[in-house]
Amino acid sequence: MHTMTALLCQIELEKYIRKMHSIVGNAVTEGRYLVFGIGSSQLLNAAVYALSSENSSTPSNVLASIPFYPMYKAQTMFFNSENFQFEGDTNSWQSNNSTNNMDVVEFVTSPNNPDGELKTPVLGGKTIYDHAYFWPHFTPIPVPSDHDLMIFTLSKLTGHAGTRFGWAVIKDKDVYQKVLNYISVADLGISKDTQLRVLKLLKKAVEGDGKPIFEFAYNKMRDRWERLSSVFSKSTRFSIQQRHPLHCNFFNETRLPSPGTFISLVEC
Amino acid sequence: MHTMTALLCQIELEKYIRKMHSIVGNAVTEGRYLVFGIGSSQLLNAAVYALSSENSSTPSNVLASIPFYPMYKAQTMFFNSENFQFEGDTNSWQSNNSTNNMDVVEFVTSPNNPDGELKTPVLGGKTIYDHAYFWPHFTPIPVPSDHDLMIFTLSKLTGHAGTRFGWAVIKDKDVYQKVLNYISVADLGISKDTQLRVLKLLKKAVEGDGKPIFEFAYNKMRDRWERLSSVFSKSTRFSIQQRHPLHCNFFNETRLPSPGTFISLVEC
Structure with a gap:
């Protein structure tokens, strides 16, 4: 693909991502930077690097609230950087943190997998909002998210997990450039073939202002939740959580929400 | 894409990569493991992680011989892992290395960019063979490469740099699993859409036992080298290197070889 065609594809894709957020009302993207990544997975780690202290003598503390996505820990441990260290659960860390150390990068998964809760930060340091499931087939959308660093992924939007495409919405220019630099150093950017494919998918998904796809997917998720609930209601050993109704804009x-159905969408 | 279709695509793609190497005679792949990556870029860093000491109190030393691809340094510095550190040029390091420290990961770029030399290791520690340019349109292929860890990329084979697809050929099962683990932790694998596209390209490239594509590309490269030489031959300030003829199997x-033309293929 020629460089100019590739650039036009990227601009067009950004336009459709912003359009999707605007239709759904789940994130503010006007005046924000977008970065593409290999699924949200890559962006999670890129965000940790971007928000951690580079020249500090002590590494930044990376945390998340239990129960959390195991990838947060796996990545942070694996890369074993001098810039950061994984410190586990926010709540137990907070009660042991007598020195009030606030060099913190906190993952906030909202809604959370598997419990479906719209989580908020515990520590108040730098925050990565993992919004993978913040789409109206999984959860009510009460208000557009407007945080400094938010991560989304195609896999939980349309179910195309194998396409490996995610994006970050970023307020600060310096953080944006650091995330972009990560992608560039790690693998010189995102497959142009993948970007073309995602563009086609999003063009389809925004048809009818997103109503057809989200109505279809919402009904699928709800039906699965109901089947799951009915199985567990017969058990005396297990119970499942209460769900909270919210106004969906x-x-x-x-x-x-239909929390227990998160995983199954992408596996079918 | 369904999981089964994706798996079949991966198996088919592996088959065509092995077929391409067998036709060209540039690498032994029988009984070797293959890992796909986001271009060779990602595999370079995956290989550094796989070959570095994980539990050592001192980091492994990563080196390359000048002139080397700047990405080696950029990645190793950027990830800032406790497992390894970039130590620069092999030759100057060797003369200062009085303690005979052999915890070494050496990049050997063969043929090298930009000089086209078929480099060999200087230090004799663990070695990553970057064979990006080891194709018959760039260089004579004297013998199939048969090293522990060899990295190739589609970008220099067919010119599809934007597709971001590379592969590693690995002898040792433990190293293979570490490289695979890197890919999995970094971004949960390679886009299936990209894999499908690469499969189509390779099916075309192996037609006529590769003769049409490599004849075409060899002539292009040679013509460019001749134009370049003719420009420099008029200069009293610059000279270009001698080239060494070799038997190409x-x-x-x-x-x-046509060394100076390496970059231009992918940029046109």
């Missing part, structure tokens, strides 16, 4: 009515 | 005749 996208569907313009009060709805319940 | 693929073309079955003695040929010269």
Whole structure:
């Protein structure tokens, strides 16, 4: 693909991502920077590097609230950088942190997998919002998210996990350039073939202002949740959590999330 | 894409990569493991992690011989891992290394960019063979490469740099699993759409036992080298290196490399 065609594809893709967020009302993207990544996976680690202290003598502390996505720990441990260290659960760390050390990078998964809760930060340091599941087939969308660093992925939007495509929405220019630098150093950018494919998918997904795809997927998720609930209701050993109804701005009515169905969408 | 289709695509793609190496005679792949990566870029860093000491109190020393691809240094510095450190040029390090420290990971770029030399290791420690340019349109292929860890990329084979696809050929099962683990932790694998595209390209490239594509590309490279030489021959300030003719097993005749044309193929 010629460089100019590739650039045009990238600009067009950015436009459709912003359009999707605007239709759904789940994130503010005006005046924000976008970075593409290999799924959200790569962006999670890129964000940790971007938010950690580079020249500090002590590494930044990376944390998340239990129960959290195991990838946060796996990546942070694996890369074993001098810039950061994984410190585990926010709540137990907070109660042991007598020195009030605030060189912190906190993962906030909202909604959380597997419990579906719209989590908020515990520590108040630098924060990575993992919004993989913040789409109206999984959860009510009460208000557009407007945080410094938010990560989304195609895999939980349309189910194309194998396409390995995610994006970060970033407020600060310096953080944006650091995330971009990570992608460039790690693998010189995102496959142009993949970008073309994602563009095609998003063009389809925004049709009818997103109503057809999200209605279809919401019903699928709800049906699965109901089947799951009915199985567990017969058990005396297991129970499942209460769900909280919220007003969804996208569907313009009060709805319940379908948390237990998160994984199954992408595996079918 | 369904999991089964994706797996079949991966198996098929491996088959065509092995077939390409067998036709060209540039690498032994029988009984070797293959790992796909986001271009060779990602595999370079994956290989550094795989070959470095994980539990050592001192980091492994990563080196390359000048002139080397700047990415080696950029990646090793950027990830700033406790497992390794970039120590620069092999020759100056060797003369200062009085303690005979052999915890070494050496990049051997063969043929080298930009000088086209078929480099060999200087230090004799663990070695990453960067064979990006080891194809018969750039260099004579005197013998199939049969090293522990060899890295190739589609970008210098067919010119599709934007597709971001590379592969490593690995002898040792433990090293193979470490490289695979890197890819998995870094971004959960390679885009299936990209793999499908590469499969289509390789199916085309192996037609006529590779003769059409490599004849075409060899002539292009040679013409560019001749134009370049003719420009520099008029200069009293610059000279360009002598080239060494070698027998190329693929073309079955003695040929010269076209080193200065390496970059331009992928940029056109």
